[in-house]
Amino acid sequence: MQRRHFLAAGAAAIATPWSALAQSWPDQPVRWVVPYPAGGGTDVIARALAEALRPSLGQQVVVDNRPGAATNIGGDLVAHAKPDGYTVLSADNAILAFNEHLFGKLPFSPEKDFSYLGAIGRFPLALVVHPSFPAKTVQEFIAYAKANPGKVNYGSPGNGSPHHLAMELFKNRTGTFITHIPYRGMAPALQDVMGGQVPCMFLDLAGGLSVMQSGKVRVLAIGSAQRAPALPNVPTLAESGVRDTEVFAFQGVLGPAGLPEAIVSRFNGELNKALASPDVRKRAADFGMEVLPGTPAQFKAMARAEAKRWGPIIQAAGVKLD
Structure with missing residues (x-):
């Protein structure tokens, strides 16, 4: 009985700081790195989400455009940022699935150097x-x-x-x-x-x-599995006789590896709420984007599956960027 009480007390002592961390974060503005110039689809969606997140986080979410090197400049910045929850990244196919096959050497590992915070959607x-x-x-x-x-x-x-x-x-x-x-x-x-x-x-x-x-x-x-609601009369590639050719651009949010689980969970929850907001839903519909709320684990599994799917295609095409 004493041992059970001791273990329970120990677990509570461990859990309390994590809970407190989730409640106290953020206590300063969050920087949202977009690895593209301002004005594009990725930038517009990031700014809509930043605005939707501000009330629930209680802090400004400031978009920082860092284009260049096929998104590797922005990716490198966030991969090597302090893992405190104050620097996050809009990541798409490039960082998540393509670049590890397109470049002989990357300044980061997509699998090991990031915390996966949640998917945004796919176009x-x-x-x-x-x-x-x-x-x-x-x-x-x-x-x-x-x-x-x-x-x-x-x-x-x-x-x-x-x-x-x-x-x-x-x-x-x-x-x-x-x-x-x-x-x-x-x-x-x-x-x-x-x-x-x-x-x-x-x-x-x-x-x-x-x-x-x-x-x-x-x-x-x-190139989607089903017809797009915005273009209901346009057939899919599969309907047109071309199988196994689902093609889309997808986005999610990454942080540096080692982010405390409490921050990952809090950010993911707030991101999913933001994706459900009327303004973000409208912007997504205007872009023909399917929003993808879900868990960090689901986002990472999707990203790694896409990386595995595209590796042989990139290799067969002989595409290299360095």
Whole structure:
């Protein structure tokens, strides 16, 4: 009996500081690092979440844009930050799944150097063509590409982007030879597809939904498992006969490794509440984003599964960024 009382008292003594830590954090502003320039989809969502988190955290959440090196600059900053809960990171496919395969050496390990705080959501990617392109369906597109090997170009925001790798996966699954034209960002790539200088690309709903709905590009298929609510008449790639080609850009929040579990749990709970707020829901719908509330463990499992899925595709395509 005495031993049970001793163990119970010890457990309470251990639990109390953790509970107190969760209640006292944060007592100063939280820096939210976005590894992209201001104004893009990742930045807009981060700012909406930062605003939604402010009342419940009782502190400002300040967005700090740190673009460059395929998001590795922002990732490196957060991976080596003090694990006190005051520096977090918007992370997407690049840090979570791609870069470990694209770079021979990274300044951090995606699996070991971060605390996974929670998923935000995912944006399906869609195969789009200029309205003058002769193909009106995915199967017509495949037939045209096979009849003109190497003569069909596709644009992307840059080497190693989800849009680039989505087309490499599509080529792998369909046996087509389509030539990559990398741009420095989404805007110039999309501008040239709308202008007809480049006939096609994979375009994410976050950056291109309004363009798709306006008819400035023709949407052949969506790369999600189900049809997108924002584009209900557009078939999925699977419905179009291209299996195992689910392609999307996804986002979540990371902190440096070693964050106290109490802070991880508190942040995750507040993030899930923020994802349910009307303003964030509206912005997500405007971007065609599916929000993904859940636990840190679920987020990490999804990220590691995506890293495993994309490794062979990147290797087969021979894509390297260093």
